[in-house]
Amino acid sequence: MHHGSPIFCHDKNDLNSYRYILANMFVSRLCSPMELSKALGVSNRNIQRYARTLREKGTDWFFHKQEKGGDAHKLTDALLMEVQHKLDRYARVAWELGGTEGALRYHIRQGNIRKKSRP
Secondary structure (H helix, E strand, C coil): CECCECCCCCCCCCHHHHHHHHHHHHHCCCCCHHHHHHHHCCCHHHHHHHHHHHHHHCHHHHHHCCCCCCCCCCCCHHHHHHHHHHHHHCCCHHHHHCCCHHHHHHHHHHCCCCCCCCC
16 A cells, blocks of 8 residues: 555456566565565565566566466376276276376366276
């Protein structure tokens, strides 16, 4: 707040704008990372990282970067079909495909692949 007016506004769920605003306030020397950290409960180190990113990559990076949410499990649709086929016949699918059992368990829980029901 500056004289009772907000300096920046962003949507509650817009994390990239939030990070940009923190970086911009620090780079513009409106406040220190420690002041932002204490006021907002954000790690001092994160604020410094956002500022470094702003200086090195510029403003566009915050607003045009692709979100990576959901990319943690690397099984594509084609690979899921192959896993499903092998899972119906083989016990050591993860080992054969070079993946992890955890990734297979995740996709089984999500319903992307199913264990063949035993008669």
